[in-house]
Amino acid sequence: xxxxxxxxxxxxxxxxxxxxxxxxxxxxxxxxxxxxxxxxxxxxxxxxxxxxxxxxxxxxxxxxxxxxxxxxxxxxxxxxxxxxxxxxxxxxxxxxxxxxxxxxxxxxxxxxxxxxxxxxxxxxxxxxxxxxxxxxxxxxxxxxxxxxxxxxxxxxxxxxxxxxxxxxxxxxxxxxxxxxxxxxxxxxxxxxxxxxxxxxxxxxxxxxxxxxxxxxxxxxxxxxxxxxxxxxxxxxxxxxxxxxxxxxxxxxxxxxxxxxxxxxxxxxxxxxxxxxxxxxxxxxxxxxxxxxxxxxxxxxxxxxxxxxxxxxxxxxxxxxxxxxxxxxxxxxxxxxxxxxxxxxxxxxxxxxxxxxxxxxx
Amino acid sequence: xxxxxxxxxxxxxxxxxxxxxxxxxxxxxxxxxxxxxxxxxxxxxxxxxxxxxxxxxxxxxxxxxxxxxxxxxxxxxxxxxxxxxxxxxxxxxxxxxxxxxxxxxxxxxxxxxxxxxxxxxxxxxxxxxxxxxxxxxxxxxxxxxxxxxxxxxxxxxxxxxxxxxxxxxxxxxxxxxxxxxxxxxxxxxxxxxxxxxxxxxxxxxxxxxxxxxxxxxxxxxxxxxxxxxxxxxxxxxxxxxxxxxxxxxxxxxxxxxxxxxxxxxxxxxxxxxxxxxxxxxxxxxxxxxxxxxxxxxxxxxxxxxxxxxxxxxxxxxxxxxxxxxxxxxxxxxxxxxxxxxxxxxxxxxxxxxxxxxxxxx
Numbered sequence: 001x002x003x004x005x006x007x008x009x010x011x012x013x014x015x016x017x018x019x020x021x022x023x024x025x026x027x028x029x030x031x032x033x034x035x036x037x038x039x040x041x042x043x044x045x046x047x048x049x050x051x052x053x054x055x056x057x058x059x060x061x062x063x064x065x066x067x068x069x070x071x072x073x074x075x076x077x078x079x080x081x082x083x084x085x086x087x088x089x090x091x092x093x094x095x096x097x098x099x100x101x102x103x104x105x106x107x108x109x110x111x112x113x114x115x116x117x118x119x120x121x122x123x124x125x126x127x128x129x130x131x132x133x134x135x136x137x138x139x140x141x142x143x144x145x146x147x148x149x150x151x152x153x154x155x156x157x158x159x160x161x162x163x164x165x166x167x168x169x170x171x172x173x174x175x176x177x178x179x180x181x182x183x184x185x186x187x188x189x190x191x192x193x194x195x196x197x198x199x200x201x202x203x204x205x206x207x208x209x210x211x212x213x214x215x216x217x218x219x220x221x222x223x224x225x226x227x228x229x230x231x232x233x234x235x236x237x238x239x240x241x242x243x244x245x246x247x248x249x250x251x252x253x254x255x256x257x258x259x260x261x262x263x264x265x266x267x268x269x270x271x272x273x274x275x276x277x278x279x280x281x282x283x284x285x286x287x288x289x290x291x292x293x294x295x296x297x298x299x300x301x302x303x304x305x306x307x308x309x310x311x312x313x314x315x316x317x318x319x320x321x322x323x324x325x326x327x328x329x330x331x332x333x334x335x336x337x338x339x340x341x342x343x344x345x346x347x348x349x350x351x352x353x354x355x356x357x358x359x360x361x
Numbered sequence: 362x363x364x365x366x367x368x369x370x371x372x373x374x375x376x377x378x379x380x381x382x383x384x385x386x387x388x389x390x391x392x393x394x395x396x397x398x399x400x401x402x403x404x405x406x407x408x409x410x411x412x413x414x415x416x417x418x419x420x421x422x423x424x425x426x427x428x429x430x431x432x433x434x435x436x437x438x439x440x441x442x443x444x445x446x447x448x449x450x451x452x453x454x455x456x457x458x459x460x461x462x463x464x465x466x467x468x469x470x471x472x473x474x475x476x477x478x479x480x481x482x483x484x485x486x487x488x489x490x491x492x493x494x495x496x497x498x499x500x501x502x503x504x505x506x507x508x509x510x511x512x513x514x515x516x517x518x519x520x521x522x523x524x525x526x527x528x529x530x531x532x533x534x535x536x537x538x539x540x541x542x543x544x545x546x547x548x549x550x551x552x553x554x555x556x557x558x559x560x561x562x563x564x565x566x567x568x569x570x571x572x573x574x575x576x577x578x579x580x581x582x583x584x585x586x587x588x589x590x591x592x593x594x595x596x597x598x599x600x601x602x603x604x605x606x607x608x609x610x611x612x613x614x615x616x617x618x619x620x621x622x623x624x625x626x627x628x629x630x631x632x633x634x635x636x637x638x639x640x641x642x643x644x645x646x647x648x649x650x651x652x653x654x655x656x657x658x659x660x661x662x663x664x665x666x667x668x669x670x671x672x673x674x675x676x677x678x679x680x681x682x683x684x685x686x687x688x689x690x691x692x693x694x695x696x697x698x699x700x701x702x703x704x705x706x707x708x709x710x711x712x713x714x715x716x717x718x719x720x721x722x
Binding site: 027030031034035037038041089093096097099117120122123124128129131132133135136137138139140142143144146147150151156160163164167170171172174175177178179181182184185186187196200296 | 388391392395396398399402450454457458460478481483484485489490492493494496497498499500501503504505507508511512517521524525528531532533535536538539540542543545546547548557561657
């Protein structure tokens with residue numbers, strides 16, 4: 001990627017982090033004025049939000065703002081940075097629901113509070129305390145995301161337009177999350193259903209809606225069905241699906257030192273991904289039986305994971321998913337070059353597309 | 362209570378239910394257009410929100426609006442009704458965190474989805490699915506509460522003033538919930554800490570902030586530290602504590618056919634209430650040992666609960682809590698008669714105070 005673009009992406013990331021740092025410091029002052037027992041809550045959320053994260057949603061919001069032909073001010077970046085708090089809620093609750101132990105190489109929030117319970121020799125059951133803390137820290141992050149957006153300092157018009165998109169985005173997120181959780185209860189894998197989940201969880205929530213959010217903050221008078229938002233959807237939805245497909249590949253083939261998740265995590269969890277649905281469709285009967293026996297077994301060894309990877313690759317599903325990613329990326333990049341998008345924004349959108357699909361974590 | 366007042370309270374309750382019915386029907390249309398798998402989500406939340414509930418928070422918001430000398434329109438009631446969705450989030454997540462099986466005499470949301478999982482012979486662990494569904498339905502209710510408030514149709518000034526109060530209220534709620542969960546991990550009961558939790562969970566969240574919300578929707582230009590909001594705090598905070606103390610009594614002595622919760626639920630759960638903290642402070646050494654042995658034992662028999670009730674009453678703690686409730690109620694009612702509160706609103710506030718503390722569920 002172009003050095004200049006890499007540096008502008010890094011600058012947005014730093015600005016987002018700076019706004020979050022400032023917001024969280026204010027909230028720490030307030031919460032600890034209520035009770036010192038809230039210090040671990042502040043510590044955990046600061047650690048979660050300031051140490052890592054790709055800042056994808058604020059970056060796409062930034063790109064959407066640029067697509068409308070304007071450059072975000074600090075105020076606008078503050079509003080967009082609030083998306084990181086919403087994402088913190090989604091991840092904290094997700095890890096709890098999946099029973100995942102780690103996130104970005106550190107203990108998941110429920111595990112962290114479980115440890116605090118044990119270290120403090122507190123009364124009751126550590127796991128129950130950890131789960132309750134994860135529910136509440138997620139809720140608090142969700143409420144904070146709203147509070148940060150409301151108080152960013154946007155004009156009335158921009159805020160109203162932002163809230164409309166933001167509300168739709170959050171409803172879509174929760175619907176997508178429920179469908180994802182429910183999918184794990186289905187007897188059979190389904191490419192079609194998994195693609196629909198990818199569309200809601202990644203296409204809309206991660207990419208399309210952040211783009212729209214940035215665009216309407218920049219230009220609140222535009223119609224929700226106007227040309228700019230439509231073109232941003234044409235860029236964002238296929239890119240979001242491609243992003244999720246890359247995630248599927250990383251969930252099975254990713255390097256744990258880079259992803260911060262255990263090797264073959266999706267196999268141990270039996271995650272209903274598009275990749276696995278395609279694999280099962282294409283597999284020979286004996287290969288399918290082998291996979292079905294082992295998927296969702298949390299005690300799979302590293303060696304067994306390696307064997308399952310080979311089976312999956314040999315079905316041709318990996319190559320097909322890679323081809324699908326390429327096709328979606330091309331579709332997305334063509335939309336990025338539409339004349340409805342400000343010329344300055346186009347290289348930025350293309351660079352973000354590359355970083356979303358050519359990533360190792 | 363005066364018949365006319367009872368009837369106006371009932372009218373507000375009906376209007377709140379009507380707004381919720383309308384909102385939920387719209388959301389059902391939208392969610393089921395995404396996927397038919399979302400029907401059980403809509404069913405469960407409609408059942409939860411339309412079948413029962415005291416509508417306390419919208420009623421206090423209504424009273425706050427009247428206190429500012431105005432009468433709420435349908436639009437205003439719509440905005441206030443959104444508080445029921447926030448409360449649904451709090452209760453759904455609360456029951457999950459506490460492991461409570463029932464709410465209002467029906468299965469708690471996590472138990473309900475556990476049953477759906479079993480009935481549908483779905484793959485995976487029913488308890489994990491139930492817990493995940495409760496996390497997500499709570500999140501969805503929280504997001505809906507915001508969405509309903511944003512779209513109620515308030516003027517810009519009223520909405521902005523409402524959002525300020527609403528955000529503070531939600532942050533206080535989550536802080537109070539965390540302190541409550543954390544309290545269960547303390548080795549010792551504490552009257553002081555339990556009173557602080559009552560202040561955040563009930564004083565502020567249930568009563569003071571809804572009053573403020575109504576008052577600023579009616580009169581958005583007033584200062585946050587102005588006379589009306591201060592007087593509403595002077596009425597609401599003691600009343601909230603009294604409300605929580607009544608809850609403490611009902612949690613141990615309440616009639617399960619009226620409360621919809623099992624008899625002696627707080628004893629089985631070992632809940633850290635002000636009542637129990639006072640009981641342990643006052644109890645003789647042998648009585649204290651007996652209580653400490655049995656508190657938090659989920660298998661307590663009805664007979665044993667009856668014996669524990671006798672021990673608790675004999676310490677004098679019940680009488681002291683009743684006295685405390687009376688004192689707080691008097692303090693609250695004096696504030697309700699302040700000249701800063703519109704004359705029309707005063708009987709309404711007094712009636713609400715009575716219904717909050719002289720209740721059997």
